[in-house]
Each structure stands twice: as structure tokens, then as C-alpha cells.
Amino acid sequence: MISGIIRGTVIGAASWLCLAAAPALAKCENIPSGLDAPPPPQNTGRDIVGQELDQIFDQGYMTFGVYEDFPPFSFLKDGAPAGIDVDLGQIIAAEMGLEARFELVQAGENVDNDMRTYLWQHSKLGAPIVNVLMHVPYNIDFACRNEMVVITGQYFEExxxxxxxxxxxxxxxxxxxxxxxxxxxxxxxxxxxxxxxxxxxxxxxxxxxxxxxxxxxxxxxxxxxxxxxxxxxxxxxxxxxxxxxxxADPIPSFSMGSWTLGVAVHQAYRDLAYSVDDAIGAAIADGRMAKIFAAYGATYTEPER
Missing domain, CATH: 3.40.190.10 (Periplasmic binding protein-like II)
Known part of the structure; x- marks a missing residue:
């Protein structure tokens, strides 16, 4: 099932409603941990997968995971990936002097599972491991719960x-x-x-x-x-x-009427995460991000970064 809070980035309705907005500089020590925390989804095998930044530069391309059948963010057009997240991936790769390649991935039960499947754990079903997973909710509670990834590159507010x-x-x-x-x-x-x-x-x-x-x-x-x-x-x-x-007028009594979207990278490759975040920041600053959204008839709302 690919329905949920955000098509392609399903957190699960109950858990999403519990994710209140938090300052970007909030610390994970404020999040329940140890015996007070529920078992995190990454308590499984931790074989390192993915690629170092040097390996990515050596091969000349980087891979992005974008959700299938998720217009206008990612979908097939004339047999090729298209959409806002695909266009942004092209910008990120170009800023790094690389070619962008895309994997249209299926949304799982929730985003925790998606990050595990496509970023940091080999899938028994043969799912691809990508360098960057697009369209990931940016929230301090969610980020602290998923210690195997870095959630960064906030690129718009939905x-x-x-x-x-x-x-x-x-x-x-x-x-x-x-x-x-x-x-x-x-x-x-x-x-x-x-x-x-x-x-x-x-x-x-x-x-x-x-x-x-x-x-x-x-x-x-x-x-x-x-x-x-x-x-x-x-x-x-x-x-x-x-x-x-x-x-898009504010809706009374709707506490989760807006949220920020970013990207996720394996926590072992923080230098890649920094480079991706810099590329996204540059695209926001010079107006390229707003132009991407406008090309799909959508309003762009800049997030807090």
C-alpha cells in the first residue's frame, strides 16, 4: 500500500501525527533513548553498504532513489524518470560534477523501512542501494530515531x-x-x-x-x-x-498542516551529505529550486534551513 501521509514517503498515520515541528538545532539527547525508547528499526545487521565519496567521483555518477508513480515529484515520462525530485537530483549531481542516475523505488510501510532498504541494509528482495534517497521528512524526532542515516538538504516546505x-x-x-x-x-x-x-x-x-x-x-x-x-x-x-x-490558508486546529522535506544519506558518508546539502542550498539561493516547482505548476515554499 502506498497511501499515507505523503505519497511515497509514508511514515504511518499515527506516528506522523506525533511528529511535531522542532528547531533544526535541537539535540538528540532530548529524545527518549535507552530503556525509555522503543526499539529502533535499525537493530539488525549493520554491514556497511553504499559508496564513499571518492568511489562516487571515480565512477563519475551518483544514484538517487525517487519514488515511483508519485507525480509531480517522480514518475516516468516517455520512458524516462521525470519530476521535481528528478530535476533536483540533476542539479545536485551537476553541482558535484557528476552524472545523475535514478532508481524508481517502491514506497514501503513507512520511511524508516525505505531508508533501511535503499540506504543502509542489503535487501533480500534485491532492492537497489542508492547514494541519496529523495523526499524524506525532516524532523528531529524522526532523525534521531534513525541513527543509520543523515537526514539533510531541506529543500521545500509542504x-x-x-x-x-x-x-x-x-x-x-x-x-x-x-x-x-x-x-x-x-x-x-x-x-x-x-x-x-x-x-x-x-x-x-x-x-x-x-x-x-x-x-x-x-x-x-x-x-x-x-x-x-x-x-x-x-x-x-x-x-x-x-x-x-x-x-493553502491555515486550517484551524490542524497542528500538522505543514512539514519540511529533505534527503537522506547513509550515516557513514557524511562528506557526501555535506556536498548534497551545499548543492541544495545553492539551488535555493539562486532561484533554481523555485523554477523547478514552477515548471510543474506548483508553488514553492522555502523551508527553514
Whole structure:
């Protein structure tokens, strides 16, 4: 199943709702550890996999893991990988004087498993080990829980938004309160689904139309009385195009309405992580990052770094 909080970066609904935003400089000693902490997912074999930075330079290319069927971030176009994360990977590699190669990877049960599978532990199923895994949530609790990787390179802030039919809402964008009376489409088992299901004492629940992903949610607008779709802003904007407006106004009582995305690298290769972070920082500073998002019809929101 590839549904969840963020398509392709599934943490698991319950655990994601527990991840509150934290300052980037927060220390891991503030995170429960030892006997007070739950068993971390990396308590398994620790054979070193991956490549040193010198090996990467010697071979002339670096590999990126991007999630399959995850538009507009990563998908196949004319048989080749395309999307925001692919374009960013090209920039990172070019900044380092390398060729970018991409592995379209499957989303697992959660991101912890994805990082284990694609970054630091050989998979029994033959999954590829990559140098950089794209589209990883940047959160201090999550980072401290996964000591086998470095989560770095914050490149954008995602937030929950609402795409809507301007015929139904000609004056102002709808808020969740409207969905007590109007149908709204969401990705099944996503953060939007959980939020709306519990809002207003469950009054919205009968009006929720659940589909496979945010793109499909937008496509439901205008069908069988569906007036809006709720989900991650970038995906809604990509799907809505010029047909439907998208509102990213703050949603009352929605504590996890926004989050930061970055990349992950094996903890043994911190010099690679530094180089990747520098390349991302340069792309943000000179406007190339915003241009990538604009090319896919999406609004770019710069993260705290």
C-alpha cells in the first residue's frame, strides 16, 4: 500500500501525527533513548553498504532513489524518470560534477523501512542501494530515531491545501467546516483523511470520498457532487492546473498542516551529505529550486534551513 501521509514517503498515520515541528538545532539527547525508547528499526545487521565519496567521483555518477508513480515529484515520462525530485537530483549531481542516475523505488510501510532498504541494509528482495534517497521528512524526532542515516538538504516546505470548484465556492475558498454539507475527496488513510474524519465530532465523515492519491482526489471534483479535494499543496496544484483554484490558508486546529522535506544519506558518508546539502542550498539561493516547482505548476515554499 502506498497511501499515507505523503505519497511515497509514508511514515504511518499515527506516528506522523506525533511528529511535531522542532528547531533544526535541537539535540538528540532530548529524545527518549535507552530503556525509555522503543526499539529502533535499525537493530539488525549493520554491514556497511553504499559508496564513499571518492568511489562516487571515480565512477563519475551518483544514484538517487525517487519514488515511483508519485507525480509531480517522480514518475516516468516517455520512458524516462521525470519530476521535481528528478530535476533536483540533476542539479545536485551537476553541482558535484557528476552524472545523475535514478532508481524508481517502491514506497514501503513507512520511511524508516525505505531508508533501511535503499540506504543502509542489503535487501533480500534485491532492492537497489542508492547514494541519496529523495523526499524524506525532516524532523528531529524522526532523525534521531534513525541513527543509520543523515537526514539533510531541506529543500521545500509542504502544506495541506484545498482544491475547490469555483462554481460551488465563487466568493471565498472553503474551509473544513463546509464539508459537513459538501462532498470532499481525499487520499485514503492520509493525514487529510484522518483529520476530516475526526473533525466536528465526525460530522464530515459521511461526506468524505476516499481515493488512491491526491491526483485522483482532484479528478473527483465535479463528479457526483464532489466540491473539493484536500491534500498536499504541490500535488493538488499539479493536478488542478488552471481548472481549479487551490487554497493553502491555515486550517484551524490542524497542528500538522505543514512539514519540511529533505534527503537522506547513509550515516557513514557524511562528506557526501555535506556536498548534497551545499548543492541544495545553492539551488535555493539562486532561484533554481523555485523554477523547478514552477515548471510543474506548483508553488514553492522555502523551508527553514
Amino acid at each position: 502544506r495541506i491545501a484545498i482544491a475547490y470548484d469555483p462554481v460551488v465556492y465563487p466568493d471565498t475558498p472553503p474551509t473544513p467546516a463546509y464539508f459537513r454539507f459538501d462532498k470532499v475527496a481525499v487520499e485514503n488513510d492520509s493525514i487529510s483523511d484522518f483529520f476530516l474524519s475526526g473533525a466536528f465530532g465526525g460530522q464530515i465523515r459521511p461526506k468524505i470520498v476516499r481515493v488512491g492519491n491526491p491526483i485522483a482526489a482532484v479528478n473527483e471534483i465535479g463528479q457526483d457532487g464532489v466540491a473539493a479535494a484536500m491534500g498536499p499543496r504541490v500535488q493538488l496544484e499539479y493536478a488542478a492546473g488552471s481548472e481549479y483554484p487551490v487554497s
